[in-house]
Amino acid sequence: MNPAYLALEIKRIVRSPQFALFTIGMPLAMFLLFGGIFGAQEIAPGISTATVTMVNMAAYGAMTAALFTGTRVATERTDGWQRTLRLTPLRAPGYLMVKVAAGLFVALPVLLVIFAAGMIRGIRLETGQWLTIFGTLWLGTLPFAVLGLMIGLFGKGDTVQAVTGALMLPLGMFGGLWIPLQVLPGWMNTAGHLMPTYWLGEIGRAPVLGGSGTVTAVGVLAAWLVVPALVVMARFRLDTARL
Template sequence: MNLVYLRLEILRIVRAPQFALFTIVVPLGMFLLFGGLFGDYVGPDGLKASTTTMINMGAYGALSGALFTGTRVATQRTDGWQRQLRLTPMRAADYVFVKIASAMAMALPVVLVIFVAGALRGVDLTATQWVLTALALWLGALPFAVLGLLLGLFGKGDTVGAMTGALMLPLGVFGGLWMPLSIMPAWMTTIAHFVPTYWLGRVGTMPVGGASGLGLAVGVLAAWLVVPALVVVRRFRLDTAKVG
């Protein structure tokens, strides 16, 4: 992996004001709102709503930070950056790794900020549960980094931001991150099992709620990671092979 290129990518992201707005402020605000309203309510899984909301908003923030990598990729493609990369020895796989690593580097602080807010609001977990839950949400955001990269490689600089925002709405709703699936119609619960955000939320709650099915959840998220990654590598090679 090209560490110099990775460092430049991270600095470019941090300097963008929209990063803080969409990936930190929005999920943090939603946690403070819904966590405060329903904090003492105990759900069917035996967890307090404040704990579930913190985990769900941590998941939503992590996927937001990872997914919005597509807007930067699309802008770079529009500016001709992809063609410049043809002049370097960077391989397609290295490019993908750097983009994914930079997206993941942005996803982790979002989870930590929301978890700090949760601790200040009285969410009570053991030290092991805090660490495992944060780690599960962070690693579970990997498929969304690839999906964001996929959007950026196929979209245009002036439209990918809107596309990403539009995608995040159904991901949050149908994945059960915004509202509990237990209060949703049965058909929405069925759809949720095909949405990666549902499995991200499941992985995040397992260290706390002791839910089973870790292997299935990891397998589904891995499929959402590998298949788009293969498409991304193919698309990058086609982009960098264009002349002019």
């Protein structure tokens, strides 16, 4: 993986106005709104609704940041940038690894901002809990970075952002990050357990709520990582063969 190209890719993403608006501004606003309305309610001994809302919105924001990195891939395909890269020492695996790594790195400021807002609003957790939530959510965004890359390889430059934005709605709603699955109809609850966002939220909430589903969550997220990764490699080989 080329560090210089990775640094360039990260700079291109974070300098985009859409990055600050959709990946940081939206989940932050939702946390402040819902945390302010329902934050005082206690859902477990010593655990308020605001704490769970913070974790959910951090998961949603990190997922969004990782997912949207794929939109640049579609633009590069349309503009012929991938064809240009074939003339450089950068090989196909390095190109794909840079895109995925960029998705992970741009999720970091989202998590930091949401957690900082939670601390300012009075959320208090043990140091180990903060670090565990941060680490699991960050690593848990890896499947979404690969999923965004897959969308970018199949989409077109002028439509992929709309497709990605439309995908964020069911991922957030049916994944239990916006609304608890318990209040949704039965079929929606069932569908929610198929969403990777549900399991991302599960591993993020586990350090504060406990539970025995962490192994299952890791397994489901791993499946959401492996399958899109295989599709990405097959699609990219097909694209480069056409160039």
